[in-house]
Amino acid sequence: MRYQATDSVALGNQLQQDEVEFASNRRRALRRLFRNRMSVLGLVIIFIYLFAAAFPGLLSPYDPIKQELENRLQPPSAKNLMGTDEFGRDVFARVLYGARLSIMVGLLAVASGGSIGFVIGMLAGYFGGTVDSVFMRAMDILLSLPGLILAIAIIAALGTGLTNVLIAIGIYNIPQFARMTRSTVLAVKDEDYVLAARTSGNNSWGVLVHHIFPNVWSAPLILATLRFSTAILIGAGLSFLGLGVNPPTPEWGAMLAASRGYLRVAPHLAFAYGLVLSVLVLGFNALGEGLRDVFDPRAVR
Amino acid sequence: MLRIIVNRLLLAIPVLVGVTLLVFLILHSVPGDPVATFYGMDLAPGDDLEAMRNELGLDRPLSAQYLDFLWQAVQGDLGNSIKTRRPVLQDLSQGVVNTAQLAMASIFIAIVVGMSLGILAAYKAYSIWDNISLSVSLFGISLPVFWIGLLLIWLMSVKLALLPSGGKGDWRNLILPALTLSLASIAVISRVTRASLLEILNEDYIRTARSKGLSGLVIMLRHTLPNGIFPVITVVGLQFGYLLAGTVLVETVFSWPGLGRYLVDAIKFRDYPVVQGGVLIVAVVFVVINLLVDILYYALNPRLRTAERG
Numbered sequence: 001m002r003y004q005a006t007d008s009v010a011l012g013n014q015l016q017q018d019e020v021e022f023a024s025n026r027r028r029a030l031r032r033l034f035r036n037r038m039s040v041l042g043l044v045i046i047f048i049y050l051f052a053a054a055f056p057g058l059l060s061p062y063d064p065i066k067q068e069l070e071n072r073l074q075p076p077s078a079k080n081l082m083g084t085d086e087f088g089r090d091v092f093a094r095v096l097y098g099a100r101l102s103i104m105v106g107l108l109a110v111a112s113g114g115s116i117g118f119v120i121g122m123l124a125g126y127f128g129g130t131v132d133s134v135f136m137r138a139m140d141i142l143l144s145l146p147g148l149i150l151a152i153a154i155i156a157a158l159g160t161g162l163t164n165v166l167i168a169i170g171i172y173n174i175p176q177f178a179r180m181t182r183s184t185v186l187a188v189k190d191e192d193y194v195l196a197a198r199t200s201g202n203n204s205w206g207v208l209v210h211h212i213f214p215n216v217w218s219a220p221l222i223l224a225t226l227r228f229s230t231a232i233l234i235g236a237g238l239s240f241l242g243l244g245v246n247p248p249t250p251e252w253g254a255m256l257a258a259s260r261g262y263l264r265v266a267p268h269l270a271f272a273y274g275l276v277l278s279v280l281v282l283g284f285n286a287l288g289e290g291l292r293d294v295f296d297p298r299a300v301r
Numbered sequence: 302m303l304r305i306i307v308n309r310l311l312l313a314i315p316v317l318v319g320v321t322l323l324v325f326l327i328l329h330s331v332p333g334d335p336v337a338t339f340y341g342m343d344l345a346p347g348d349d350l351e352a353m354r355n356e357l358g359l360d361r362p363l364s365a366q367y368l369d370f371l372w373q374a375v376q377g378d379l380g381n382s383i384k385t386r387r388p389v390l391q392d393l394s395q396g397v398v399n400t401a402q403l404a405m406a407s408i409f410i411a412i413v414v415g416m417s418l419g420i421l422a423a424y425k426a427y428s429i430w431d432n433i434s435l436s437v438s439l440f441g442i443s444l445p446v447f448w449i450g451l452l453l454i455w456l457m458s459v460k461l462a463l464l465p466s467g468g469k470g471d472w473r474n475l476i477l478p479a480l481t482l483s484l485a486s487i488a489v490i491s492r493v494t495r496a497s498l499l500e501i502l503n504e505d506y507i508r509t510a511r512s513k514g515l516s517g518l519v520i521m522l523r524h525t526l527p528n529g530i531f532p533v534i535t536v537v538g539l540q541f542g543y544l545l546a547g548t549v550l551v552e553t554v555f556s557w558p559g560l561g562r563y564l565v566d567a568i569k570f571r572d573y574p575v576v577q578g579g580v581l582i583v584a585v586v587f588v589v590i591n592l593l594v595d596i597l598y599y600a601l602n603p604r605l606r607t608a609e610r611g
Contacts, residue, residue, distance in 0.1 A: 141319035144588050146546030149580060156568045156576045157327045233445050237550050240447045241565050256447060260554070263455050270455065274448030282443040289439070 032294045039290025042225075045283030053100040062090035064097040064250045073266040082272045085255070086262060087248075091269065094250040095276050101162075101251050102280065105235040106228045109166050113173025114227065118220050120174065121181025126189055126208055136182065139175035147172045151234055155243045165244045169231050180223050184216040191215075218295055226288035229281040236277055252277045305599050313592045320584045321374065325367050328577045340383070379578035384570050389578035393563060397582060399469065400559035403551070404544045406479035411486035411544075412537055418487065419494025419533075424521050426499060434491055441488025446547055450481040450554035467556035478555040482547050486540040493536045497529040504528075531602050538594030542587045 033039050052059060060081075068088035076083040082091035124135040142150065154168040188194060189212060197211045236253030238244035245251040247258075252273050259269035354360045358369060373379070379389035422434035457477060458466035465474050501507065502525055510524050549561030556562075560579055567575035 137315065137319070140316050141323055144316050144320045144591075145323075145580070145584050146543055146587060148546040148549060149583050149587075152549065152564065152568065153324060153327050153576070153580045156573070156580075157331050229443065236445060237447065240445075240550065241553055243565065243568060253445075253447070256445075256451065260451060263451065264459050267455050267459070270448070270451045274445065274451065278444045278448060281445070282439065285439060285443050 029294050033290065036290040036293055038286045039294065042283045042285070042287025042290060045279060046287065049099050049103060049280050049283065052096050053103045056093065056096035056100060060090060060093040060096055062093035064089060064093045065248050073262060073269075075266070075268055083266070083268045085269055086258065086266075091272050094255060095252075095272060097250040098252045098255065098273070099276065099280070101245065101249065102232050102235060102277070105162075105166060105169065106232040106284075109169035109231045109235070110173055110224050110227050112166070113170035114177045114220060114224050116170075117174040117177025117179075118181045118217075120178040121183075121220075122185055122208060122212065122216070124178065125182035125185025126204070126212060132182075135178065139178050142171070142175040143179075147230070148234055148237060151238060152241075152243060155238060160243055160246055162245050162249075165235055165238055168238070169234050172234065173227055173231065176227060177220050177223060181216060181220050184219045185212055188212060188215045222288060222291040222295060225284055225291060229284035229288070232277070232284075233281060306596050309592060309595050313588055317585065317588055318371075320588065321371055321581060322367060324577060324580050324584060325370055328573055328580075329363065329366075331573065374581065379581070380574035382567075382575050383572045384567075384575070389574050392575065393560060393578055393582065396558060396560040396563045396579075399557060400545070400548050400552070400561060403475065403478055403482065403548055403557060403559060404541065406475055407482040407544055408486065408537065408541050410479060410483040411490055411540060414483070415487040415490025416494050416533065418491035420498065420521065420526065422491065422495040423498035423502065423525075424517065426495075426502075431495075434495065438488035438492050441484045444484070445550075446481055446485065447550045447554050449484055450478070450551055453477050453481055454554070467554070469558055474555075474557075478551050478557050481554070482544055482551045485547065486537075486544060489540055490533065490536055494529070494533050497532045498525050501525045501529040531598060534601065535594055535598055538590055538597070542590045545583055545587060 056064075062080075066089065068084070071084050071088040072086055074080055074084040074088075076091075080090050080092065082095060085091055085094065120135050120139070124132040145153065150172050151165075151168040154171060155164055158164040158167065194207060194211055197207050202210070235244060236251070236256070239251045239253030240257045242254075242257065245254060247254055256270060256273045256277070259266070259273060262269055351360070358366060377390055379393075381387065382389050382392050385392055418434045418437060422431045425431055454466045454477065457464045464477055466477075468474060498521070507520060507524055510520050515524075548557075548559055549565060551557065552559040552561040553565060560582065564576060564579040564583075567573075567579065
């Protein structure tokens with residue numbers, strides 16, 4: 001249905017109805033989300049980790065950095081739930097503080113890179129033409145390096161350390177979000193309600209913010225949950241290679257790398273660090289899969 | 302057909318130029334004097350830096366330096382390693398061969414296991430087999446390769462003493478790293494295979510085949526698989542590219558002397574010419590693989606061929 005620009009009352013009503021429909025769709029989606037087994041599993045895992053990351057001191061009395069050399073490489077016991085590492089530090093405490101670090105890396109890297117990519121995708125998709133070509137060719141170039149290699153190249157230039165890891169993973173995330181946002185914008189920008197908004201006198205920015213944005217934010221959000229796990233994995237991978245967060249900071253990847261030398265005498269180190277990392281990644285992947293099932297009608301099983 | 306291929310080739314050129322520029326710019330933005338970073342010279346207070354810059358061409362505009370770098374790279378000259386003083390390409394060539402070997406073995410495992418799992422999941426869709434296949438792939442994409450590698454070393458080398466824990470020797474040294482590297486690709490390939498086959502199974506001609514009384518297996522192998530294979534080919538190609546990135550981690554876990562390990566070591570030694578050369582090789586291979594995948598997709602899909610002719 002095409003709008004008659006003269007009948008502004010009907011137009012306003014239609015726009016309002018679009019918003020109402022949108023809100024009720026969202027409620028329905030949320031209900032479906034909580035009925036989806038995958039996403040509930042993911043949410044439970046994520047909440048446990050968030051709790052651990054927020055209150056590590058509540059869960060373990062130990063200092064994650066302080067060395068106790070006479071107590072080194074102890075297997076798990078009542079005193080040290082996950083044993084101790086090569087410097088006698090409590091593994092469980094290091095796991096908890098590591099959760100805080102990994103979640104922060106994932107959150108900040110995806111949020112920063114994702115928002116930049118989202119804005120680029122909105123602009124490229126909505127304005128098209130030169131803006132589109134310039135932005136998207138730049139994204140092609142960023143995507144022509146595998147993620148980890150791009151991150152390594154950036155680290156090679158900037159040096160190691162937490163901030164640079166964040167920058168590297170953030171940049172890696174930009175093109176993924178830009179591409180996805182652009183394609184969703186392209187799908188909605190010729191819809192009737194966008195035309196209506198434009199003919200009723202809104203300028204480009206108003207249309208983008210008030211009419212395009214509410215209809216395109218959900219897809220990048222789903223992408224964000226999936227990207228979150230990739231970001232955490234790349235962060236841990238960089239530290240595993242010795243190119244990420246520097247010791248003695250408790251970082252899962254770095255600790256896994258150190259545990260490699262003790263596989264024979266203290267395999268509990270490698271088990272513990274790898275398991276906590278994997279379960280968190282699994283949680284985000286499960287949530288992402290669940291979200292996709294809920295929001296993508298084609299994927300309904 | 303030919304037009305599409307030429308078209309894709311032309312599209313790949315700006316990307317290649319762009320990625321070389323990206324690598325060049327990233328590594329030329331390293332803080333510090335480029336004479337020191339790229340030529341590894343210990344600068345003494347009395348050195349005539351201006352003369353050295355002039356001699357090495359570093360006082361010229363960045364664009365001219367980039368063109369020089371591009372021109373030399375095309376001729377196979379990636380500069381000299383700071384650490385070994387040998388040409389970068391010579392140092393990296395053995396690593397490239399070793400990495401290629403590892404990646405080939407992995408993609409072979411990934412295709413065989415991933416497609417089998419995917420076919421099984423589609424053939425027995427929504428059954429216990431489907432769920433097993435889904436779980437395997439969810440674990441495959443969630444477990445970090447470097448952890449799987451450590452677990453396999455612990456099980457196969459430390460506990461069972463069946464396979465060597467690392468290094469390069471005979472074929473037995475290849476098994477664990479190749480298996481580790483293939484896991485994530487198995488996951489992706491099996492998921493895409495399943496989804497693609499399920500879509501084909503909804504087609505009319507499958508219903509026709511079924512009403513002719515053909516068995517499920519025949520339908521799957523003769524009618525569904527050939528038509529559902531195209532997305533899988535694309536994904537296999539893309540996975541091969543991502544394997545190249547995964548090799549960096551796997552090579553470190555298993556002390557496999559490949560390109561990735563050279564690269565990581567070079568970063569730690571601040572051997573920038575080697576870093577630049579290594580990243581460049583990976584980027585070019587990645588772009589070329591993606592290009593080949595695209596072309597192969599067109600070449601193999603009869604529907605697209607007809608569309609082009611008509």
